[in-house]
Amino acid sequence: MGFYNQVVKIxxxxxxxxxxxxxGEKNSNSTxxxxxxxxIAAMDKKxxxxxxxxxxxxxxxxxxxNGMATERIPFPANWEQHNSxxxxxxxxxxxxxxxxxxxxxxxxxxxLMMELYxxxxxxxxxxxxxxxxxxxxxxxxxxxxxRKMVKKYPIPxxxxxxxxxxxxxxxxxxxxxxxxxxxxxxxxxxxxxxxxVFFYQLEQGKNDVLWGFQAGAVGAPxxxxxxxxxxxxxxxxxxxINPQWINTMNQQTxxxxxxxxxxxxxxxxxxxxxxxxxxxxxxxxxxAISRRNEMxxxxxxxxxxxxxxxxxxxxKIDHNNNRYWVNSQNKYIGTNNSYDDPNKNYYLNGExxxxxxxxxxxx
Numbered sequence: 036m037g038f039y040n041q042v043v044k045i046x047x048x049x050x051x052x053x054x055x056x057x058x059g060e061k062n063s064n065s066t067x068x069x070x071x072x073x074x075i076a077a078m079d080k081k082x083x084x085x086x087x088x089x090x091x092x093x094x095x096x097x098x099x100x101n102g103m104a105t106e107r108i109p110f111p112a113n114w115e116q117h118n119s120x121x122x123x124x125x126x127x128x129x130x131x132x133x134x135x136x137x138x139x140x141x142x143x144x145x146x147l148m149m150e151l152y153x154x155x156x157x158x159x160x161x162x163x164x165x166x167x168x169x170x171x172x173x174x175x176x177x178x179x180x181x182r183k184m185v186k187k188y189p190i191p192x193x194x195x196x197x198x199x200x201x202x203x204x205x206x207x208x209x210x211x212x213x214x215x216x217x218x219x220x221x222x223x224x225x226x227x228x229x230x231x232v233f234f235y236q237l238e239q240g241k242n243d244v245l246w247g248f249q250a251g252a253v254g255a256p257x258x259x260x261x262x263x264x265x266x267x268x269x270x271x272x273x274x275x276i277n278p279q280w281i282n283t284m285n286q287q288t289x290x291x292x293x294x295x296x297x298x299x300x301x302x303x304x305x306x307x308x309x310x311x312x313x314x315x316x317x318x319x320x321x322x323a324i325s326r327r328n329e330m331x332x333x334x335x336x337x338x339x340x341x342x343x344x345x346x347x348x349x350x351k352i353d354h355n356n357n358r359y360w361v362n363s364q365n366k367y368i369g370t371n372n373s374y375d376d377p378n379k380n381y382y383l384n385g386e387x388x389x390x391x392x393x394x395x396x397x398x
Contacts, residue, residue: 090111090112090113091109091110091111091112092109092110092111092112092114093107093108093109094107094108094109094110094114094116094124095107096108098280101283103277103279103280103283104277104280105276105277105280106274106275106276106277106280107274107275107277108270108271108273108274108275109269109270109273109274110124110266110267110270111126111266113126113127114126114130114132114266121133122134123135123251126255126263126266128255128256128258128259128263129227129255129256129259130253130254130255130259130263131253131254131255132251132252132253132254132267133251133252133253134251135249135250135251136249136250136251137234137247137248137249137250138158138247138248139158139236139245139246139247140157140158140159140160140162140245140246140247141157141158141159141243141244141245141246142159142160142161142162142243142244142246143242143243143244144242144243145242145243148242148243162237162244162246163246164237165215165217165233165235165248168235168248169217169219169233172248172250173219173231173233173250177221180223181223181224182221182222182223182229183221183222184219184220184221185220185221185222185228186219186220187217187218187219187220188217188218189215189216189217189218190216190217190218190232190268191216192272193216193232193234193268193271193272194214194215194216194234196271196272196274197214197216197234197236197249198214200276201214201236203276203278203281203285204281204284204285210238210239210240210241211238211239212236212237212238212239213235213236213237213238213239214234214235214236215234215235215236216232216233216234216235217232217233217235218230218231218232218233218268219231219233222257223254226256226257227254227255227256227257228254228255228256228257228260229252229253229254230252230253230254230260230264230267230268231250231251231252232250232251232252232267232268232271233248233249233250234248234249234250235247235248236248251271253266253267326396327396329396330396333351333354337353337354337355338351338352338353338354339351339352339353339354339393339394340393340394340396341359341361341367341391341392341393341394342391342392342393342394343361343389343391344389344390344391344392345389349394350365350367350391352367355369356369356370356371357370357371357373357393358370358371358372358373358375358390358393359390359391359393360376360377360388360389360390360391361388361389361391362377362386362387362388362389363386363387367391368388376388
């Protein structure tokens with residue numbers, strides 16, 4: 036099951052990477068497509084409990100590969116969603132939202148697994164903890180923009196949603212996994228304030244590690260920041276993943292795994308057949324070398340093999356004649372005369388003699 040588990044893990048990494056950069060499509064109703072609209076219609080708005088925000092609107096993200104809705108997020112109705120550009124959403128009073136993005140990596144001490152990851156497009160990197168990841172990913176950007184960190188705090192409510200999504204994705208092995216979610220607040224030189232929501236995950240397998248991060252952010256002038264932050268965090272908290280899309284992803288993953296397993300089994304069978312053929316050829320080559328060496332040795336030493344016509348057993352004798360006859364006591368007579376037959380020789384006391392063939396060293 037090792038190869039099977041690795042195929043599943045690779046597909047999971049790629050699925051997480053896709054979700055981390057899924058394209059948004061603005062839509063305020065359930066008219067995406069027949070399959071997507073059924074799912075969206077099944078999501079009852081009464082499930083979303085946000086008492087402090089009056090006018091909300093669902094914004095949908097879609098999977099451009101199949102047109103299905105991936106999720107819907109309740110944000111203020113006066114926010115605007117963008118399909119391209121720097122920001123995923125903008126709102127009144129200078130509100131700006133960076134869409135969620137991230138990167139997932141895998142690492143193994145097994146060189147063959149590292150090669151497999153690289154061949155299948157998986158990013159490979161030695162694992163870092165959450166603080167190291169933040170320092171490597173966010174701090175260089177902050178330094179470039181002269182953006183100062185103000186504070187950092189855990190957001191356990193959002194962490195539960197992230198865990199739930201991870202639990203929906205098809206897996207074979209249930210490996211120990213670390214999850215973390217942190218909010219990081221910043222301030223720009225012009226007074227604009229930001230909050231970054233940073234998710235971190237590390238799964239420890241038997242021989243490898245899957246790890247990565249996902250992050251999004253909202254910013255606004257200081258006077259409007261607290262409300263923008265509340266609106267953003269409440270939207271993220273009440274984000275709903277489309278279960279039909281998850282089922283479709285999982286079915287596609289299962290199908291891909293099945294095909295990968297079949298291809299792997301075929302390759303293994305071909306490899307074993309090739310090994311058997313190579314072993315057979317090697318043995319034949321060794322036998323030919325052995326026969327050739329024996330022939331050379333016999334020529335030098337004046338020896339020859341004679342072969343029992345019934346059993347095929349070979350006997351090595353001194354080679355002085357062209358024909359050899361052997362009796363029941365394994366005594367032999369050699370002759371160069373093709374007409375000689377010891378069975379017709381009355382001086383040999385009526386013994387029965389059989390003619391043995393001289394070995395040609397070809398078999």
